[in-house]
Amino acid sequence: MKQTILLLVSLLCAVQAGAQSWQKLFNGKDLQGWERLNGKAEYKVQDGAIVGVSRLGEPNTFLATKQTFGDFILEFEFRIDEGLNSGVQIRSESRKDYNNYRVHGYQFEIDPSARAWCGGIYDEARRGWLYPLTENPAAQSAYRHGVWNKARIEAVGKSIRTWINGIPCANIWDDMTHKGFIALQVHAISDPKDEGKTVAWRNIRICTRHPEKHLTRETAPEVNCVPNTLSDAEVADGWVLLWDGKSTAGWRGAKLDGFPRHGWVIEHGVLKVCKSDGAESANGGDIITDRKYRNFILKVDFKITEGANSGIKYFVNPDLNKGAGSAIGCEFQILDDDRHPDAKLGVKGNRKAASLYDLIPAPEQKPMRKKEFNTATIVVEGKRVTHYLNGVKMVEYERDNQMWNALVAYSKYRDWENFGNAEEGYILLQDHGDEVWFRNIKIKEL
Amino acid sequence: MKQTILLLVSLLCAVQAGAQSWQKLFNGKDLQGWERLNGKAEYKVQDGAIVGVSRLGEPNTFLATKQTFGDFILEFEFRIDEGLNSGVQIRSESRKDYNNYRVHGYQFEIDPSARAWCGGIYDEARRGWLYPLTENPAAQSAYRHGVWNKARIEAVGKSIRTWINGIPCANIWDDMTHKGFIALQVHAISDPKDEGKTVAWRNIRICTRHPEKHLTRETAPEVNCVPNTLSDAEVADGWVLLWDGKSTAGWRGAKLDGFPRHGWVIEHGVLKVCKSDGAESANGGDIITDRKYRNFILKVDFKITEGANSGIKYFVNPDLNKGAGSAIGCEFQILDDDRHPDAKLGVKGNRKAASLYDLIPAPEQKPMRKKEFNTATIVVEGKRVTHYLNGVKMVEYERDNQMWNALVAYSKYRDWENFGNAEEGYILLQDHGDEVWFRNIKIKEL
Numbered sequence: 073m074k075q076t077i078l079l080l081v082s083l084l085c086a087v088q089a090g091a092q093s094w095q096k097l098f099n100g101k102d103l104q105g106w107e108r109l110n111g112k113a114e115y116k117v118q119d120g121a122i123v124g125v126s127r128l129g130e131p132n133t134f135l136a137t138k139q140t141f142g143d144f145i146l147e148f149e150f151r152i153d154e155g156l157n158s159g160v161q162i163r164s165e166s167r168k169d170y171n172n173y174r175v176h177g178y179q180f181e182i183d184p185s186a187r188a189w190c191g192g193i194y195d196e197a198r199r200g201w202l203y204p205l206t207e208n209p210a211a212q213s214a215y216r217h218g219v220w221n222k223a224r225i226e227a228v229g230k231s232i233r234t235w236i237n238g239i240p241c242a243n244i245w246d247d248m249t250h251k252g253f254i255a256l257q258v259h260a261i262s263d264p265k266d267e268g269k270t271v272a273w274r275n276i277r278i279c280t281r282h283p284e285k286h287l288t289r290e291t292a293p294e295v296n297c298v299p300n301t302l303s304d305a306e307v308a309d310g311w312v313l314l315w316d317g318k319s320t321a322g323w324r325g326a327k328l329d330g331f332p333r334h335g336w337v338i339e340h341g342v343l344k345v346c347k348s349d350g351a352e353s354a355n356g357g358d359i360i361t362d363r364k365y366r367n368f369i370l371k372v373d374f375k376i377t378e379g380a381n382s383g384i385k386y387f388v389n390p391d392l393n394k395g396a397g398s399a400i401g402c403e404f405q406i407l408d409d410d411r412h413p414d415a416k417l418g419v420k421g422n423r424k425a426a427s428l429y430d431l432i433p434a435p436e437q438k439p440m441r442k443k444e445f446n447t448a449t450i451v452v453e454g455k456r457v458t459h460y461l462n463g464v465k466m467v468e469y470e471r472d473n474q475m476w477n478a479l480v481a482y483s484k485y486r487d488w489e490n491f492g493n494a495e496e497g498y499i500l501l502q503d504h505g506d507e508v509w510f511r512n513i514k515i516k517e518l
Numbered sequence: 519m520k521q522t523i524l525l526l527v528s529l530l531c532a533v534q535a536g537a538q539s540w541q542k543l544f545n546g547k548d549l550q551g552w553e554r555l556n557g558k559a560e561y562k563v564q565d566g567a568i569v570g571v572s573r574l575g576e577p578n579t580f581l582a583t584k585q586t587f588g589d590f591i592l593e594f595e596f597r598i599d600e601g602l603n604s605g606v607q608i609r610s611e612s613r614k615d616y617n618n619y620r621v622h623g624y625q626f627e628i629d630p631s632a633r634a635w636c637g638g639i640y641d642e643a644r645r646g647w648l649y650p651l652t653e654n655p656a657a658q659s660a661y662r663h664g665v666w667n668k669a670r671i672e673a674v675g676k677s678i679r680t681w682i683n684g685i686p687c688a689n690i691w692d693d694m695t696h697k698g699f700i701a702l703q704v705h706a707i708s709d710p711k712d713e714g715k716t717v718a719w720r721n722i723r724i725c726t727r728h729p730e731k732h733l734t735r736e737t738a739p740e741v742n743c744v745p746n747t748l749s750d751a752e753v754a755d756g757w758v759l760l761w762d763g764k765s766t767a768g769w770r771g772a773k774l775d776g777f778p779r780h781g782w783v784i785e786h787g788v789l790k791v792c793k794s795d796g797a798e799s800a801n802g803g804d805i806i807t808d809r810k811y812r813n814f815i816l817k818v819d820f821k822i823t824e825g826a827n828s829g830i831k832y833f834v835n836p837d838l839n840k841g842a843g844s845a846i847g848c849e850f851q852i853l854d855d856d857r858h859p860d861a862k863l864g865v866k867g868n869r870k871a872a873s874l875y876d877l878i879p880a881p882e883q884k885p886m887r888k889k890e891f892n893t894a895t896i897v898v899e900g901k902r903v904t905h906y907l908n909g910v911k912m913v914e915y916e917r918d919n920q921m922w923n924a925l926v927a928y929s930k931y932r933d934w935e936n937f938g939n940a941e942e943g944y945i946l947l948q949d950h951g952d953e954v955w956f957r958n959i960k961i962k963e964l
Contacts, residue, residue, distance in 0.1 A: 420927040432924040478878040482928035
């Protein structure tokens with residue numbers, strides 16, 4: 073009998089602990105608990121929903137909770153007229169010291185346009201797009217036009233994830249802001265025909281009690297927005313940082329025992345090769361990893377300066393070229409295609425950005441951002457190698473076969489015996505005498 | 519009762535028809551029915567076997583049956599001392615009008631040397647090797663040293679096939695001689711240490727009654743020795759002659775409506791491109807097939823003359839190059855590597871024989887016979903293409919991908935858009951102003 077009671081009590085406790093408790097953010101009748109910020113677009117309550125009305129000449133307007141929230145699961149339904157853009161802010165702020173109260177922070181995107189990025193994450197008035205749905209194209213069909221759509225946002229620690237109608241949309245790992253208000257956006261409009269169009273929200277509820285116990289398993293591919301770190305998911309997946317974001321640890325000059333004494337600078341989480349005279353490895357010189365790699369996925373974020381030339385080499389053997397110039401290996405080319413003369417040299421563009429330098433040209437159409445960081449990804453699986461630029465495949469080849477050797481025989485590598493056929497080699501960042509920035513240097517060995 | 523008797527009679531007939539009848543060629547006691555030809559090496563009977571004894575200074579000697587045989591199955595056992603070479607002639611002859619009685623014809627090879635071509639077929643004193651075991655390397659381990667080995671030869675119609683210890687060795691399709699004696703060879707020797715060594719045969723029996731009913735199913739890969747024909751097996755396997763050995767049917771000038779009026783000659787089953795001034799397609803001009811081919815195995819026998827240049831092209835589009843020079847397509851290069859200047863041009867030998875011209879070099883070591891016919895084999899399976907020279911793989915590549923296009927961009931084909939990427943094309947024999955012979959042009963579509 074005593075045991076039965078104990079069992080019942082245990083069961084009750086378990087049910088208690090497992091039950092998800094929700095708090096309504098909107099009472100269905102008025103805007104109690106909310107305040108309008110940033111603009112003067114109208115918000116009204118109609119049929120149990122909050123309805124925002126577009127108004128010409130107004131900036132982005134936000135209806136924000138007076139309360140702030142840190143870790144939570146937020147659910148709501150939304151419906152939006154075609155032609156409008158909107159969103160729901162989370163962990164957002166409005167402070168005098170940030171752009172005179174400009175509302176800023178993470179936004180769950182509402183975007184019924186042809187681009188179809190609903191459910192993506194935009195960093196309003198701060199860093200811009202953190203998770204466009206190019207990161208997860210499968211989610212572009214989650215949103216349904218002209219009807220109520222159900223949204224879910226899980227923000228716990230550094231992880232912010234979104235769903236629309238049960239389909240995983242975005243997934244970021246970030247540490248910019250840990251807490252803030254939730255706000256419903258009425259976006260500014262420029263076309264008079266959009267005047268009076270509406271966006272509506274209803275059944276807005278939040279769970280702040282142990283949200284970590286109610287997380288959704290199925291998730292979108294993650295984007296880590298914190299430079300030079302690994303997210304929990306990246307660590308679990310076997311990723312390792314090749315650069316710690318602050319020291320020279322793990323790197324040395326390709327022809328030196330230590331790190332170059334000049335020509336490379338580390339500041340604000342960026343590894344910079346300095347401008348000199350544009351010559352190949354003649355200033356600080358190339359730097360290489362302290363060990364070799366065989367099969368891997370390598371990711372390197374890079375940002376060029378005007379007219380710059382640099383590169384990421386792999387299968388590098390620093391003992392091959394003891395003379396002047398860069399160390400020998402296969403190169404993911406980094407170049408300002410518009411301004412550096414090398415873009416017009418070589419054969420059919422095989423010295424342009426993202427190309428396998430002097431061997432295989434990347435397509436002319438490439439997602440290169442000249443003024444921002446770009447992600448170079450190099451995948452080596454035995455003889456098969458692939459280059460990606462910002463997630464788009466640029467070059468794919470198989471080395472160590474007759475056709476590869478025939479191609480090399482035509483290139484400037486013709487005199488390096490067995491070029492590109494090594495089973496392993498060092499990874500190299502090139503000094504080509506131009507300023508180029510690197511960060512987020514990560515590798516996953518396969 | 520009547521039915522039962524009929525059934526019994528039928529069964530008896532069937533057994534009668536199915537029973538294989540053998541005739542002994544050697545009585546186990548003396549050499550009755552045999553005669554010695556060509557040389558004076560000794561043959562004796564010992565322990566129920568015919569023993570041939572090597573003798574210095576003698577030419578190849580043969581112990582031949584006085585009887586001749588056409589279609590048959592022959593079985594015997596043989597044992598040979600290390601250091602000797604021997605063989606068993608079939609359908610062979612010794613006539614005054616052929617080299618003053620020189621024994622000649624098909625020989626079942628007995629070759630205990632390291633080369634291990636036992637069971638191959640050699641055409642004694644006539645065409646030489648018809649079936650070296652390079653055609654069927656698996657058979658090289660069939661022969662066992664120092665013991666009695668069991669041989670089987672099936673000669674029916676144009677088909678001659680051999681086995682050693684039950685393992686299929688050779689398989690030719692030929693029509694040179696239909697009937698002749700069987701003879702046991704004692705090969706000439708040059709080393710005094712081989713004097714007195716022996717080769718022995720026993721249990722020699724032949725089946726001449728309906729041998730076609732007792733053929734072995736498992737067989738070695740076939741070699742068709744009859745120029746410009748298809749064997750029964752080739753027909754069954756889907757092969758087609760691209761040239762009939764005598765007319766211009768199926769071919770036309772690459773830039774003409776008909777066959778060139780000069781510059782090409784057909785004689786004695788050979789299609790010859792004539793010597794002119796060594797220029798590319800400037801005399802008779804290239805010739806092409808009358809239709810396109812997509813996936814196929816193409817075989818072409820070719821024989822060069824001193825310093826010659828020619829080629830076999832595929833995926834040819836004769837509409838591309840309307841001007842001077844050869845039609846555009848991928849080329850299996852035909853060249854006298856030692857004497858033609860093109861061998862030293864190009865990059866790392868990519869203009870030498872069997873290479874994919876100007877793109878991928880064949881290995882320096884290649885089984886090219888300068889004074890004989892060679893077989894070029896080109897296999898196209900979608901994007902994958904392979905060149906073979908006399909059965910040895912020379913070049914293997916995959917076209918219509920980024921690396922292929924990058925390689926082409928470096929070559930002399932750089933200005934022909936989409937070079938080599940056509941799904942189908944004509945097959946071409948090149949006129950490069952040098953005399954080159956072609957025959958056995960066969961294709962099997964895949």
